[in-house]
Amino acid sequence: MSDFEIRTLDPGEHRAASNLFRASLHVPPSDDTDWERAARAFQPGGTIGAFDPDLIGTARSFDAELTVPGGARRAMAGVTGVGVRADRTRRGVLRALMTAQLEDFAGRGVVFANLLASEAPIYGRFGYGLATRYRTYSVDRHRARLHPDAPATGEVRLLELDEALEVLPGVYEGLARRPGAMSRPEVLWRLYEGQARRSPQPVKAVVHHGPDGPDGFATFYVDGLQVHPWTKSLRLVDFFPGTPAAFAGLWRFLLGVDLVDTVVAEARPLDEPIELILADHRRAAVDRIGDEHWIRLVDVPEALAAREYGSAAPVVVEVEDPVLPANSGTYRISADGAGRTDEPAALRLDVTTLAMAYFGTWRPSALAGAGRIEVRDPVALANADVLFATRVASWSGTHY
Numbered sequence: 001m002s003d004f005e006i007r008t009l010d011p012g013e014h015r016a017a018s019n020l021f022r023a024s025l026h027v028p029p030s031d032d033t034d035w036e037r038a039a040r041a042f043q044p045g046g047t048i049g050a051f052d053p054d055l056i057g058t059a060r061s062f063d064a065e066l067t068v069p070g071g072a073r074r075a076m077a078g079v080t081g082v083g084v085r086a087d088r089t090r091r092g093v094l095r096a097l098m099t100a101q102l103e104d105f106a107g108r109g110v111v112f113a114n115l116l117a118s119e120a121p122i123y124g125r126f127g128y129g130l131a132t133r134y135r136t137y138s139v140d141r142h143r144a145r146l147h148p149d150a151p152a153t154g155e156v157r158l159l160e161l162d163e164a165l166e167v168l169p170g171v172y173e174g175l176a177r178r179p180g181a182m183s184r185p186e187v188l189w190r191l192y193e194g195q196a197r198r199s200p201q202p203v204k205a206v207v208h209h210g211p212d213g214p215d216g217f218a219t220f221y222v223d224g225l226q227v228h229p230w231t232k233s234l235r236l237v238d239f240f241p242g243t244p245a246a247f248a249g250l251w252r253f254l255l256g257v258d259l260v261d262t263v264v265a266e267a268r269p270l271d272e273p274i275e276l277i278l279a280d281h282r283r284a285a286v287d288r289i290g291d292e293h294w295i296r297l298v299d300v301p302e303a304l305a306a307r308e309y310g311s312a313a314p315v316v317v318e319v320e321d322p323v324l325p326a327n328s329g330t331y332r333i334s335a336d337g338a339g340r341t342d343e344p345a346a347l348r349l350d351v352t353t354l355a356m357a358y359f360g361t362w363r364p365s366a367l368a369g370a371g372r373i374e375v376r377d378p379v380a381l382a383n384a385d386v387l388f389a390t391r392v393a394s395w396s397g398t399h400y
């Protein structure tokens with residue numbers, strides 16, 4: 001059914017889109033004070049709506065850059081604010097919004113799109129694959145000590161929120177180097193400012209200074225009982241240690257904050273070595289592993305050419321993309337790069353599965369075992385495991 005129109009919203013319509021999105025998540029609309037801040041998180045021209053003639057669905061995006069395995073950066077669109085009015089769901093409104101958005105991205109040279117999904121079954125059909133994952137862990141502050149071999153250089157400095165909001169954007173840019181990391185445009189920092197200023201607990205920051213200046217930071221707040229027995233948790237909001245010394249130095253600070261029982265590190269990279277810097281690694285307990293970014297290769301040839309590959313014999317893959325059919329075709333992937341080819345394909349997969357393999361989070365052989373890759377040559381599958389592997393776990397750390 002398509003008895004609705006999709007168009008870009010004017011800034012004067014952003015608040016209606018925000019209200020619709022919030023209602024779809026079962027949260028109340030922003031009040032006037034909150035909206036004044038929230039409005040700054042909308043990139044002009046970045047919000048689309050479905051009308052019948054009332055606004056019945058919306059999706060928003062902002063422009064940034066994404067780091068791929070090997071360190072190159074390419075244009076990306078961050079997708080958020082997706083919602084359809086409860087009395088208009090399951091009639092194709094999301095499909096129409098997603099299709100319009102992806103066609104717009106493809107038309108203006110965006111290479112990747114990414115999002116955080118409210119529910120896992122929604123976005124795979126549009127080509128978004130679960131590309132980065134996280135683990136959340138907690139550290140028992142009273143019993144945890146750093147291992148004596150943990151680096152002990154550098155200094156930390158505590159910042160109140162106002163200063164942190166000025167300093168952190170500059171510090172962050174030099175630190176977001178993992179595959180899956182992204183630049184943070186102004187709209188994102190405005191979003192974080194709004195969240196921090198609304199927080200009932202004071203949000204603070206700590207910056208680690210190494211030999212060449214700031215090389216890591218954490219933002220955090222402390223919550224819990226305000227009366228005896230003072231059971232409190234320190235919750236990390238944003239944590240970017242740029243060097244091993246910054247990682248150890250920031251943890252040394254966090255474990256030294258008084259009147260805290262537990263430090264909760266939410267949504268961290270799967271390979272972050274907390275166990276290795278503690279004297280007793282069992283003082284860190286993994287609470288859960290979850291989905292982080294769902295990524296869409298909007299321009300498959302450009303995305304495949306942008307990343308580095310491991311050292312193995314070349315593999316030819318056939319990619320299918322029903323939503324952006326220009327991406328469909330056969331590609332040769334080798335340690336020297338990747339591009340289109342006429343050679344016969346050894347592996348066949350859809351664009352969603354390609355995103356899962358591309359960031360190294362899922363090995364091609366595991367994807368094949370789960371039925372997601374059709375294997376015509378088993379030797380090629382073993383080579384694909386090596387070609388697509390990444391040296392560090394892909395992870396974004398930027399949530400919106």
Ligand SMILES: CC(=O)SCCNC(=O)CCNC(=O)[C@H](O)C(C)(C)COP(=O)(O)OP(=O)(O)OC[C@H]1O[C@@H](n2cnc3c(N)ncnc32)[C@H](O)[C@@H]1OP(=O)(O)O
Pocket residue numbers: 024025079080081082083084085088089090091092093094095096115116117118119121122125
């Ligand atoms: C990036 C973000 O902003 S994440 C936030 C997403 N928003 C929410 O979760 C808010 C609450 N949910 C909603 O607003 C809506 O249900 C949406 C946006 C998830 C889906 O909108 P709809 O207009 O109902 O989706 P639409 O009718 O276009 O469905 C497209 C397909 O997705 C499927 N689908 C849609 N929603 C879901 C879901 N929640 N779970 C599983 N499948 C779903 C449909 O069945 C349909 O499948 P088909 O292509 O096989 O026919």
